[in-house]
Amino acid sequence: MPNYFDRSHVRMSDVLFLFFAVGLVVFMASCAGEDSGVEDNSHQKMINLLAETSKKIEQDPNFMYASEAKLHFCDSLLAITTDPAQIQQLKFRKAGILLEFGKEASAVALYEEMAPTLSPQQVGSQTFYIAMGTAYVRLAERTNCVLGHNADACTLPFKGLGIHQDKAPSRKAIDAFALALEADPGNYDALWLINIAYMTLGEYPNGVPAAFLIPGMDAVKDRINPFISMAPDLGIASDNCSGGSLVEDFNNDGLLDIITSSWHLTDPMFYYQNKGDGTFEDRSKASGLSDFTGGLNMTTTDYNNDGFVDVFVLRGGWLATNEAGKQPNSLLRNNGDGTFTDVTIDAGLLSFKPTQTATWNDFNLDGWLDVFIAYETANNINQYPCELFLNNKNETFTNVAPAAGIDFSALIKGVTSGDYNNDGWTDLFFSTMNGEKLLLKNKGLQNGVPMFENATKEAGFDKELYSSFPTWFFDYNNDGWLDVFVCNFAQDRPLSFYAAQDFIKPSSDNHGKPRVYRNNGNGTFTNVSEELRLNQPVFAMGSNFGDIDNDGWLDMYLGSGNPFYQSLVPNKLYRNVKGKYFADVTASSRTGNLQKGHAVSFGDMDNDGDQDIHIEMGGAFKGDNYPTLFYLNPGQPGNNNWINLKLEGTTTNKAAVGVRVAVTFTENGKKRTVYRDVNSGGSFGCSPFRCEIGIGNATTVEQITVYWPASRQQQIFTQVAGNTFYKLVEGQTALQTLQVPKLQFKHADGSIPMCAPQL
Secondary structure, eight states, X not given: OOOXXXXXXXXXXXXXXXXXXXXXXXXXXXXXXXXXXXXXSHHHHHHHHHHHHHHHHHTOTTSTTOHHHHHHHHHHHHHHOOOHHHHHHHHHHHHHHHHHTTOHHHHHHHHHHHGGGOOTTSTTHHHHHHHHHXXXXXXXXXXXXXXXXXXXXXXXXXXXXXXXXOOHHHHHHHHHHHHHHHHOTTOHHHHHHHHHHHHHTTOTTTTSOTTTOOTTTTOOOSOOOOOEEOHHHHTOOOEESSOOEEEEOTTXXXXXXXXXXXXXXXXXOEEEEEOSSXXXXXXXXXHTGGGOBXXXXXXXXXXXXXXXXXXXXXXXXXXXXXXXXOOOOEEEEEOSSSOEEEOHHHHTOOOOOXXXXXXXXXXXXXXXXXXXXEOBOOSSSSOOOOEEEEEOSSSOEEEOHHHHTOOOXXXXXXXXXXXTTSSSSOEEEEEETTSOEEEEEEEEEETTEEEEEEOHHHHXXXXXXXXXXXXXXXOTTOSSSOEEEEEEOOOSSOHHHHHHHHHHSOOOSOTTOEEEEEEOSSSOEEEOTTTTTOOSOOOEEEEEXXXXXXXXXXXXXXXXXXSOTTOOOOOEEEEEETTTEEEEOHHHHTOOBOSOEEEEEEEOTTSSSSOEEEEEEOOSSGGGOEEOEEEEOOOOTTOOOEEEEEEEOSSSOTTOTTOEEEEEEEETTEEEEEEEEOSOOSSBSBOOSSEEEEOTTOSEEEEEEEEETXXXXXXXXXXXXXXXXXXXXXXXXXXXXXXXXXXXXOOTTSOOOOOOOOO
């Protein structure tokens, strides 16, 4: 049998690698120079720069995700190779590349051509059959879930329209996985995927052979009302790969809009403007955003204090080990007229360093938003120190990271900012793939620069080492102190392995598990994950938090996955039960989509008082695309009440980022307080800056306390009616009631979404 692990046949790739790498280095160096040879304005320079960068990267067959270039290279080797064993090696490799490129039918045809050359008893045959089965699974997804996308597609547990109409690819996948299990009966990847394949046919669990069955994969644990998947009905299901999600009111009409990005530099951004009549308008081209490509993540800001929310696009994440990671970020100014202009170069923010994470906050309390950008350093060759850009108040920035003592390097995947010790200064927390979790305490100004102290050991974050990805500050237990969320992540193998392992032989290690660290109020934190029942692997990527049932306790939605095609594991929705534990409501909520989950945004899109969920879907490879999902919240048990606050700073930054809000009310005869920070949520995906706060069954808020960090002033408002939208301006003594329309979203056939029966 051919050795499918042997890659000695690609030696000539070393020559091509040098050719393309040198060319790309020269190109990047020329772009970083003073004269790029393109138009003189920052906006057009960025458009040209992205196009040229994309061209160089996509032509490099040594770039892991340049599937088309890899395919051409593989064909060139096949044309000159005569050794039968090496030909088989190359065909196996080509089939995998075809799958990466989205040519599933061609991939399975090549696997079928090769299959007669081996038997299940041969060493390594399970590798071949798992690859073949995976290709058939993806062909089934392409036919039934991508091209035939519907509300139930790829959602665990499978039911209704989620059962595949074209069953042939899943049948073939089952045959292939069965052969893999004949060779290796304990193969967790094959066991997980064969059960998924039976689910797509509607034959789980009764139709699964006893030797293959993993029981309980369709179990409903805790119950809430099912969300309604509506992106196709509303015309907002952009078909992307991994990327960013922003939900925000970009034109200040009181309605939440959507912006998405996709990480390939050939993929444009999308902008969907909420029209206020239950529909959205695709303004991607009219806004100018479709001219900009790439962006694994995005953040929101109002960097120039003009009252219109701007966009910061982050590029190059996961590519720190090669030249492809040297992609520029983009600061896109919201012009207030429905268009956006790239001002990156003029603002002094142009760089060519791999990143996917940044946080905007007022670190020096001068009333203007600064930005901290965390980069990815993966080896000792390319060092990419972090940068802290202070806002010069004239639409330019100055990097003060060296002076602030925070120009360190690590493989940073997430950064979040918040005042964890309640001293009035904004601090920083980092998740890294190096295993460290870092907490930097803002000690205040020295010569006009915020100075940071490493508080990691003092806080207790040095006790556990594990690679991690998304992270955020939030007050999960409403005690007035910011706690920390972080999730373990790994790319060492497909997540199908860990998913099956969790059912068959659960592991006690940190693999893929979400972690919450409770703030003890004395500068230290305690890992309380086990008592919060966060003990199952998730491998979260895009993630965020919100309050889905308006009980005042922050819930969270975690998008799962890694680049492997076999990593078909459900995204997870957790409901916070009074700060005591997190209940897994994924199955009952109908939000457990198996495709790769990236940036997450919570927001009340229809202005009915409860938060909906938007998530950017899709994997890293071109062929692993998937439509963006929008989950409409139908209302949850208890019919809890809410209050919505749009805050506006005057001395503090206008977007009110970093402002602390406490809402006090009486529920069931007991007085309680809900605490919120104004921010966009997690480190991968952005929710709106407006505060959407649940108040349980209370109808009146007894007191709203707002702390403005730049002016260090506190405002108090009493006896405020619930279920109302308000505007609150720093220094003004009265709340302004906002007249915001409640929207009625409809299905494509004109019918009104109804809450489906609980599972």
